[in-house]
Amino acid sequence: MIENRPGLNALAHLVLILGVVVVALPVWVAFVASTHGPTDFMSGTVPMWPGPHLVENYAKMLDTGLSTSGTPPVGWMMFNSLVMALSIALGKIAISILSAFAIVYFRFPLRGLAFWCIFVTLMLPVEVRIVPTFQVVAGLGLLNSYAGLSIPLIASATATFLFRQVFLTMPDELVEAARIDGAGPMKFFRDILLPLSRTNMAALFVILFIYGWNQYLWPLLVTTSSDYYTIVAGIKRLADVVDGLPQWHLVMATAVLAMLPPVAVVIFMQKLFVKGLVETEK
Amino acid sequence: MASITLDNLGKVYPGGTRAVGDVNMQIADGEFIVLVGPSGCGKSTLLRMVAGLESITEGEVRIGDRVVNTVEPADRDIAMVFQNYALYPHMSVRQNLAYGLKNRGTSKAEITRRVDEAAEILQIGQFLDRKPRALSGGQRQRVAMGRAIVREPAAFLFDEPLSNLDAKLRVAMRLEIKELQRRLRTTSLYVTHDQLEAMTLADRLVVLNGGQVEQIGTPLEVYRNPASTFVAGFIGSPAMNLIPSRAVPHLPGSAHAGIIGIRPEDLAVDPDGPIEMQVRAVEELGAQRLVHGHTNGADLTITLGSHADLHDTLRLSAQPEALHRFDEKTGKRLA
Amino acid sequence: MKRTIFSNQLLPWLLLAPQLAITFIFFLWPAGQAIKQSFLREDAFGINSSFVGLANFTALLDSPEYLNSLKVTAVFAISVTVVSMGVALLLAVAVDRMLKSSRTYTTLLVWPYAVAPAVAGILWWFIFNPTVGVMPYVLEVIGYDWNHISSKTDAMILVVIASAWKQISYNFLFFVAGLQAIPASMREAAAIDGAGPVRRFFDITFPLLSPTTFFLLVVNIVYSMFETFAVIDATTEGGPAQATNIMVYKVYFDGFIGQNLGSSAAQSVILMLIVISLTVIQFRWVEKKVEY
Numbered sequence A: 001m002i003e004n005r006p007g008l009n010a011l012a013h014l015v016l017i018l019g020v021v022v023v024a025l026p027v028w029v030a031f032v033a034s035t036h037g038p039t040d041f042m043s044g045t046v047p048m049w050p051g052p053h054l055v056e057n058y059a060k061m062l063d064t065g066l067s068t069s070g071t072p073p074v075g076w077m078m079f080n081s082l083v084m085a086l087s088i089a090l091g092k093i094a095i096s097i098l099s100a101f102a103i104v105y106f107r108f109p110l111r112g113l114a115f116w117c118i119f120v121t122l123m124l125p126v127e128v129r130i131v132p133t134f135q136v137v138a139g140l141g142l143l144n145s146y147a148g149l150s151i152p153l154i155a156s157a158t159a160t161f162l163f164r165q166v167f168l169t170m171p172d173e174l175v176e177a178a179r180i181d182g183a184g185p186m187k188f189f190r191d192i193l194l195p196l197s198r199t200n201m202a203a204l205f206v207i208l209f210i211y212g213w214n215q216y217l218w219p220l221l222v223t224t225s226s227d228y229y230t231i232v233a234g235i236k237r238l239a240d241v242v243d244g245l246p247q248w249h250l251v252m253a254t255a256v257l258a259m260l261p262p263v264a265v266v267i268f269m270q271k272l273f274v275k276g277l278v279e280t281e282k
Numbered sequence B: 001m002a003s004i005t006l007d008n009l010g011k012v013y014p015g016g017t018r019a020v021g022d023v024n025m026q027i028a029d030g031e032f033i034v035l036v037g038p039s040g041c042g043k044s045t046l047l048r049m050v051a052g053l054e055s056i057t058e059g060e061v062r063i064g065d066r067v068v069n070t071v072e073p074a075d076r077d078i079a080m081v082f083q084n085y086a087l088y089p090h091m092s093v094r095q096n097l098a099y100g101l102k103n104r105g106t107s108k109a110e111i112t113r114r115v116d117e118a119a120e121i122l123q124i125g126q127f128l129d130r131k132p133r134a135l136s137g138g139q140r141q142r143v144a145m146g147r148a149i150v151r152e153p154a155a156f157l158f159d160e161p162l163s164n165l166d167a168k169l170r171v172a173m174r175l176e177i178k179e180l181q182r183r184l185r186t187t188s189l190y191v192t193h194d195q196l197e198a199m200t201l202a203d204r205l206v207v208l209n210g211g212q213v214e215q216i217g218t219p220l221e222v223y224r225n226p227a228s229t230f231v232a233g234f235i236g237s238p239a240m241n242l243i244p245s246r247a248v249p250h251l252p253g254s255a256h257a258g259i260i261g262i263r264p265e266d267l268a269v270d271p272d273g274p275i276e277m278q279v280r281a282v283e284e285l286g287a288q289r290l291v292h293g294h295t296n297g298a299d300l301t302i303t304l305g306s307h308a309d310l311h312d313t314l315r316l317s318a319q320p321e322a323l324h325r326f327d328e329k330t331g332k333r334l335a
Numbered sequence C: 001m002k003r004t005i006f007s008n009q010l011l012p013w014l015l016l017a018p019q020l021a022i023t024f025i026f027f028l029w030p031a032g033q034a035i036k037q038s039f040l041r042e043d044a045f046g047i048n049s050s051f052v053g054l055a056n057f058t059a060l061l062d063s064p065e066y067l068n069s070l071k072v073t074a075v076f077a078i079s080v081t082v083v084s085m086g087v088a089l090l091l092a093v094a095v096d097r098m099l100k101s102s103r104t105y106t107t108l109l110v111w112p113y114a115v116a117p118a119v120a121g122i123l124w125w126f127i128f129n130p131t132v133g134v135m136p137y138v139l140e141v142i143g144y145d146w147n148h149i150s151s152k153t154d155a156m157i158l159v160v161i162a163s164a165w166k167q168i169s170y171n172f173l174f175f176v177a178g179l180q181a182i183p184a185s186m187r188e189a190a191a192i193d194g195a196g197p198v199r200r201f202f203d204i205t206f207p208l209l210s211p212t213t214f215f216l217l218v219v220n221i222v223y224s225m226f227e228t229f230a231v232i233d234a235t236t237e238g239g240p241a242q243a244t245n246i247m248v249y250k251v252y253f254d255g256f257i258g259q260n261l262g263s264s265a266a267q268s269v270i271l272m273l274i275v276i277s278l279t280v281i282q283f284r285w286v287e288k289k290v291e292y
């Protein structure tokens, strides 16, 4: 609709610019803080423009970290986060696509029950079963391991539903043609279903990578050895200093580093990100 | 190449719907059989049972001498062309054609040979590296046919392969299919609800109604001697007039039959004719006219040349051998 | 329902096995344990436990701390939902007016989705830090003495802002999609009928947006009740004086730090009931299809 109301348009721009500023403010402040030296915070006011210590601060954190806080170098924590995020994202996609395939393309006794078992996981976020889940993981000897960090988070009803939806919209004739062409179930899955779900998998991957990278409570519980600290869970340990003030410039450098990978994913894969977000909520 | 035999074939769907009942048929090697009937009469079900895509609940299907009731579709040595083509969207045309052969372990050289040959026959050579999405409806249809041809199967199964094409293309493809079949001599089972397609393609027609076979015969047999009022009304366009005999008491034999059938083209204007028709509407088709009206309360349609004179009432007559007599209750043809 | 299916009987179970195994081991079994433990009470040494019926639950409902936590959770969840949805709707309506610049604005507004709640907490904690933060400095100018370490209200405001900030981008995207789904002809018809932009928004746009709004309402409540654990833990740790001790934080605290397993389990069970009802609401009224 074409509407000639310059005043209203200007107002809309104003609202948006204000919105962008508010949204960006904390990150800007953090970034600025991360480019200053430790003494710049003593005066009591935080600087609003970047200082000269950017390279120095980031190099220090990535490389050696803050040993007084008992955390490993940030580079190492980022690696742990990456392993966890990738395992969670790929793991969820793998087991969900397999179970969606089973549910859509086969008829077998207790199929309904299997479906409901998967469905109820929606209603059991880790936050509501913290203690017993921790006990199970501890009992299995999975504390302080990548497996313990990722496997308990891998079951996903959302991803299963998404793939189920994708499969249901594929024409029946495609399976039939494949069967006549001599493809058994697994061949059909590999040759037809997987390639046709590629964009859905990519979109889902974006969402799940962010989900995995941003995990906090779970890594906090299952990692007691600093070798397995992830950056998102480790950042609090950096900020928690027993006596004295936190080393703000270093904590903020870590915060910026913790945001960087998932934010980059959202910005550079915006299309897939939006697709993934909308699809997983359908 | 093989014959196909259907023996008391029947299908009851899990919900209890009977889709097909008691079908007996012998399809000779190289024969082109068309299954025709209105929507929902069980044509697809029957075809899919032959393909192995639908389980057989009664009777048996033999391809050659082999009972294939429980044989996987891929092992029945058949190929199928679907209404929506069911091409693999992510594969090029070449890969689409080759997929079935690859799964069978056919050698690379042989695959290339067969694909190129099929492409040549169907004139799709220049599209081989495109994805289906980049093809027109007619081209996709050819690819779907190509996928069936390369397999060199014992039988082709077609499920309304032309119904997604526009009218003109449909006529052209119909001819091509006919030629192709003449050339390859592969046993074919072809489903359509378009009686014109059925008439032009078939060596023999199978008219289905409510899951039952109404009549099997060559197109001309079926056209000339429809076995029931259902067939008479279904085959031929415009449809045969089916008139209660009391509305045409002066026609020969009407005393013994419940229903008299006369094809519109078999009725001629004749000032001394026994039928008096009140004209209601005239449809001008160019080469001819369709004249609709009624006689003694029964609807009647005739075709007239475009130069014929039109009046509000026409007197009509028909040759005695052009009259078909049907039982009023069963609808069956009377001798 | 698929028409053609594969007839294998064993294969589907093999395909389902990984998901079912993880579901049983890490979801259903622990949930069962939580329910079991919620009816038990351990002795002082944690060696023996005895069945106590609903005692853990009644103890909770008698405990002022738990009732406080319920109240805090409600205030927190409602504030986060209202703030983040309100701001997001405003931004979405503004972006919806834009023709050329809408993509750019969208890109600039969606990225906080990717920021971990824990990191969001740290960022705002820093900004509001009474000694070095920017905001207390600004607030002091207008005469407000900010201190979230001692002031209950300030602490609540802090965690609400941090939690809402992160959720704006999500709500924004869904509101934009919802607005785009409203046929232009509707608004055009209203414009021809002489309705001004504000009237049009309240008479046409907002009612037509209600499915989106309702869906987001549920999603935001779930988010603020569960996923904000990290925000709380990274900032106030439930304080001061329990002012921000939301239910999930209390479950964690009582279970892990306080080692009061029976009570923590009872709280888990209550939370489970809440999630289940929210999920049911979402699937019932947001018209998600659960048939399989």
Ligand SMILES: Nc1ncnc2c1ncn2[C@@H]1O[C@H](COP(=O)(O)OP(=O)(O)OP(=O)(O)O)[C@@H](O)[C@H]1O
Pocket: B013, B014, B015, B017, B018, B019, B037, B038, B039, B040, B041, B042, B043, B044, B045, B046, B193, C003
């Ligand atoms: N999977 C199924 N379950 C139950 N009933 C079915 C199923 N598939 C088809 N039917 C029923 O069986 C009957 C025959 O269906 P079929 O698809 O064979 O008809 P058709 O002759 O191919 O029709 P059309 O010309 O519309 O394709 C119909 O009444 C249909 O409703």
Ligand SMILES: [Mg+2]
Pocket: B043, B044, B045
């Ligand atoms: Mg059909």
